[in-house]
Amino acid sequence: QVQLVQSGSEVKKPGDSVKVSCKAAGYTFSAHYMFWVRQAPGQGLEWLGRINPKTGGTSYAQNFQGRILMTRDTSIITAYLDLRNLRSDDTAVYFCARASDDPSNFFDYWGQGTLVTVSS
Amino acid sequence: SYEMTQPLSVSVALGQTARITCGGNRIGSYNVHWYRHKPGQAPELVIYRDDNRPSEIPERFSGSNSGNTATLTITGAQAGDEGDYYCQVWDSNSAWVFGGGTKLTVL
Numbered sequence: 397q398v399q400l401v402q403s404g405s406e407v408k409k410p411g412d413s414v415k416v417s418c419k420a421a422g423y424t425f426s427a428h429y430m431f432w433v434r435q436a437p438g439q440g441l442e443w444l445g446r447i448n449p450k451t452g453g454t455s456y457a458q459n460f461q462g463r464i465l466m467t468r469d470t471s472i473i474t475a476y477l478d479l480r481n482l483r484s485d486d487t488a489v490y491f492c493a494r495a496s497d498d499p500s501n502f503f504d505y506w507g508q509g510t511l512v513t514v515s516s
Numbered sequence: 517s518y519e520m521t522q523p524l525s526v527s528v529a530l531g532q533t534a535r536i537t538c539g540g541n542r543i544g545s546y547n548v549h550w551y552r553h554k555p556g557q558a559p560e561l562v563i564y565r566d567d568n569r570p571s572e573i574p575e576r577f578s579g580s581n582s583g584n585t586a587t588l589t590i591t592g593a594q595a596g597d598e599g600d601y602y603c604q605v606w607d608s609n610s611a612w613v614f615g616g617g618t619k620l621t622v623l
Contacts, residue, residue, distance in 0.1 A: 400558070431612070441551075441559075441602055443612040457611065491559065500565050501606035502549035506558040 398422040400507035413480040418492030425473040426450040429495040434488040482514045518607040520615040534590040538603030546605040548586040554599040
């Protein structure tokens with residue numbers, strides 16, 4: 397069955413960078429875009445961006461342009477989220493989510509989430 | 517940017533019908549998707565394209581979408597249905613947009 401397994405919690409200081417991984421299983425990795433979504437404490441879900449695992453092409457939400465990088469390693473079917481110059485308001489649970497192959501743009505499977513805490 | 521409004525919380529008695537709304541300008545012209553998120557777990561798709569259920573979601577979950585309101589209906593709510601529910605659309609200007617989320621409590 398489809399599984400997305402994310403890396404463990406991270407604690408960072410302001411200005412640091414964090415790299416979160418998302419290992420896929422149970423489907424053809426290159427066939428589905430991978431998205432990253434976050435949820436800050438007490439807040440709703442926020443889209444960060446997406447990567448095409450086949451080509452490596454990316455698209456980022458405007459709010460994160462310049463300090464976000466999404467990559468993938470097809471040899472180990474893993475997607476990565478890099479967020480640089482962390483601020484306290486980047487404290488959130490970060491999810492990877494697989495895009496359905498349906499053209500109506502929804503997410504059919506999600507990772508379990510990775511808590512990133514940014515604190516001095 | 518496109519925005520959607522959900523009630524912060526909805527309570528329903530065990531076995532009764534819960535309705536969670538998602539309001540947005542002309543949301544009836546969008547495909548609306550719904551997710552449930554239980555604390556510490558991965559979010560789960562419960563309805564896609566307004567009124568379609570993934571195969572693993574019980575028939576008591578249904579959706580509708582018209583005008584300025586999309587609605588997720590849970591008929592015969594169970595304790596295991598508790599969680600935070602989010603609506604989501606794709607908008608050509610705002611890209612992937614989520615509602616603020618609704619906490620469902622089954623009493």
